[in-house]
Amino acid sequence: MAGPPAERPLPLNPDEEALVRALGQVMHVLPRTIDGDMIADRQLPLTEYTALMNLSEAPDRRMRMHELASLCHLSLSGMTRTIIRLETQGLVKRERCEEDARGWNAVLTDAGFARLEESWPSHLAAVRRRFLQHFDGFDLAQLARAFRSAGTTD
Amino acid sequence: MAGPPAERPLPLNPDEEALVRALGQVMHVLPRTIDGDMIADRQLPLTEYTALMNLSEAPDRRMRMHELASLCHLSLSGMTRTIIRLETQGLVKRERCEEDARGWNAVLTDAGFARLEESWPSHLAAVRRRFLQHFDGFDLAQLARAFRSAGTTD
DNA sequence: CCCATTTGCTTGACCAAGCAACAACCGGCT
DNA sequence: AGCCGGTTGTTGCTTGGTCAAGCAAATGGG
Numbered sequence: 001m002a003g004p005p006a007e008r009p010l011p012l013n014p015d016e017e018a019l020v021r022a023l024g025q026v027m028h029v030l031p032r033t034i035d036g037d038m039i040a041d042r043q044l045p046l047t048e049y050t051a052l053m054n055l056s057e058a059p060d061r062r063m064r065m066h067e068l069a070s071l072c073h074l075s076l077s078g079m080t081r082t083i084i085r086l087e088t089q090g091l092v093k094r095e096r097c098e099e100d101a102r103g104w105n106a107v108l109t110d111a112g113f114a115r116l117e118e119s120w121p122s123h124l125a126a127v128r129r130r131f132l133q134h135f136d137g138f139d140l141a142q143l144a145r146a147f148r149s150a151g152t153t154d
Numbered sequence: 155m156a157g158p159p160a161e162r163p164l165p166l167n168p169d170e171e172a173l174v175r176a177l178g179q180v181m182h183v184l185p186r187t188i189d190g191d192m193i194a195d196r197q198l199p200l201t202e203y204t205a206l207m208n209l210s211e212a213p214d215r216r217m218r219m220h221e222l223a224s225l226c227h228l229s230l231s232g233m234t235r236t237i238i239r240l241e242t243q244g245l246v247k248r249e250r251c252e253e254d255a256r257g258w259n260a261v262l263t264d265a266g267f268a269r270l271e272e273s274w275p276s277h278l279a280a281v282r283r284r285f286l287q288h289f290d291g292f293d294l295a296q297l298a299r300a301f302r303s304a305g306t307t308d
Numbered sequence: 309c310c311c312a313t314t315t316g317c318t319t320g321a322c323c324a325a326g327c328a329a330c331a332a333c334c335g336g337c338t
Numbered sequence: 339a340g341c342c343g344g345t346t347g348t349t350g351c352t353t354g355g356t357c358a359a360g361c362a363a364a365t366g367g368g
Contacts, residue, residue, distance in 0.1 A: 001236060004159045008275070009275050009278055009279065011278070011282070012278070012286075014296045015294040015298060016286055016294060018294070018295065018302075019286070019289070019295075019297055019298040019301065020281055020285065020286070021298075021301075022298045022301035022302040022305055023285070023298075024227055025302065025305030025306075026181075026211065026260075026301050026304050026305040027180075027181045027184070027185065027227075027303070028227035028305075029305050030177075030181070030304065030305070031181065031289045032326080036277040039264045045353095047354085048354085057362095064158035064316085064317095065316075065317060065318095066316070066317080068256055073178055073179065073181075073182035074354080074355090075354075075355055075356075076316085077317090077318075077319080077320095077354085077355075077356080077357095078315095078353085078354050078355065080317070080318060080319085080352090081318095081353080081354075090345075097316090100315090100316080100363075101362080101363055101364085102315065102316045102361095102362060102363045102364070103315090103316055103317075103363090104316080104317065104318095121162070121163055124163055124165065124166070125163065127166070127174055130304065131174065131177070131304055132166075132170055132173070132174070132327070133304075134293055134300050134301075134304040134330070135173070135300050135304075136321090140169040140170060140172070140173045141169045141172065141173075143173055143176075144169060144172035144175075144176045145176075146288050146289050146292065147173065147176035147179070147180050147288075148172075148176040148179065150180050150184065150284065150285055150289075151176055151179035151180040151182075151183050151184070152179075152289040155328075162323070165311090168348085186355085199324090203325080215316090219346075219348095219349085220345090220346065227367080228325075228326095229325065229326050229327075230346080230347065230348085231326070231327080231328095231348070232324075232325045233347095234347065234348060234349090235324075235348095240326095242367080251346095254333080254345090255332085255333065255334085255335045256332060256334070256345070256347070257333095257345090257346060257347080257348045257358085258346085258347070267348060284320080304334095307333070309368100310367100310368090311366100311367095311368095312359105312365100312366090312367090313341090313364100313365080313366085313367100314360095314363105314364080314365075314366095315362100315363085315364075315365090316353100316361100316362090316363085316364100317360105317361090317362095318359100318360085318361085319359085319360080319361105319368080320357100320359085320360100321342080321356105321357085321358085321359105322354080322355100322356090322357090322361085323355085324340105324354090324356105325352105325355105326347100326351105326352085326353085326354105327350105327351090327352090328350090328351090329348105329349085329350080330347100330348080330349075330350095331344085331346100331347090331349095331350105331354105332345100332347085332348100332353090333344105333346080333347105333354090334343105334344085334345075335343095335344090335345100335361100336341105336342090336343095336344105337340100337341085337342090337343105338340090338341085338342105
């Protein structure tokens with residue numbers, strides 16, 4: 001990545017420029033908009049929804065902090081703090097991990113599952129309306145591959 | 155956005171699901187990666203680079219806080235603080251706006267311009283490598299349109 | 309078996325950024 | 339002239355990120 005101070009590479013062409021700007025916009029606007037929708041609609045911030053959702057899909061509705069953090073795109077400390085918030089609301093509880101007593105499992109409670117059940121349609125609608133809707137004619141699978149390749153630490 | 159508690163809409167199909175997950179990943183990883191590249195390479199965080207860049211393209215290298223914030227995809231308060239950081243480094247100065255005494259102009263200094271000159275190739279390289287490269291076969295203009303439509307507050 | 313190292317998670321400090329409440333100021337209306 | 343709604347920035351609080359330190363459990367070499 002490093003190099004001599006001042007090369008003079010070719011600047012972006014207009015299409016590249018437009019795409020980069022538009023992506024910047026989306027990255028800024030989209031999470032906030034969806035979070036706003038969720039809060040307005042179900043009083044459940046996107047981060048907490050995401051945690052509940054990933055837990056609900058895990059076997060036995062439980063997961064180690066490390067794995068959950070990575071699925072939620074959160075740092076481990078951010079995950080800890082999120083789980084603490086959810087725990088105080090009774091939506092999640094923590095249990096020591098049996099096969100490795102250093103570890104903890106975040107476990108979805110029944111209340112947490114109910115909260116999720118009542119919230120996912122709202123999340124789904126937001127995702128459709130704020131994002132997917134705008135990619136109607138596109139080859140989504142191909143797009144997904146490109147994004148995945150841009151998102152995996154190259 | 156609001157509705158009765160528990161509708162049962164169709165879930166996302168696998169391609170939609172994959173795209174949403176991949177975008178989540180990118181939104182999380184990309185800014186941090188590029189920011190990391192810029193810091194490693196030029197000790198200039200992405201946010202500060204973006205501010206300098208937008209200022210440099212403005213007439214007289216000056217801009218009102220409001221407009222600069224919007225171009226940088228930053229809240230006004232975030233912009234205030236960024237400009238304060240840049241000001242303490244001597245890269246920007248603030249001047250009262252003459253035609254409106256509430257307003258301020260952020261003005262790029264010569265030092266700021268020099269900093270930008272020395273940094274933009276690094277930014278450009280990061281954007282190419284971390285993002286554009288992964289969209290080789292795509293119709294970038296069409297993509298840009300879709301992203302713009304998803305990014306404008308619907 | 310014991311001690312050093314590593315691993316999994318928590319915690320605290322510090323920073324960046326968003327939102328909401330605020331202050332200063334403009335401009336139009338009466 | 340004086341007020342009032344809207345605009346422009348700034349500040350206080352919360353969330354989240356990184357980094358470093360701490361602690362408890364696990365692992366491995368002597």
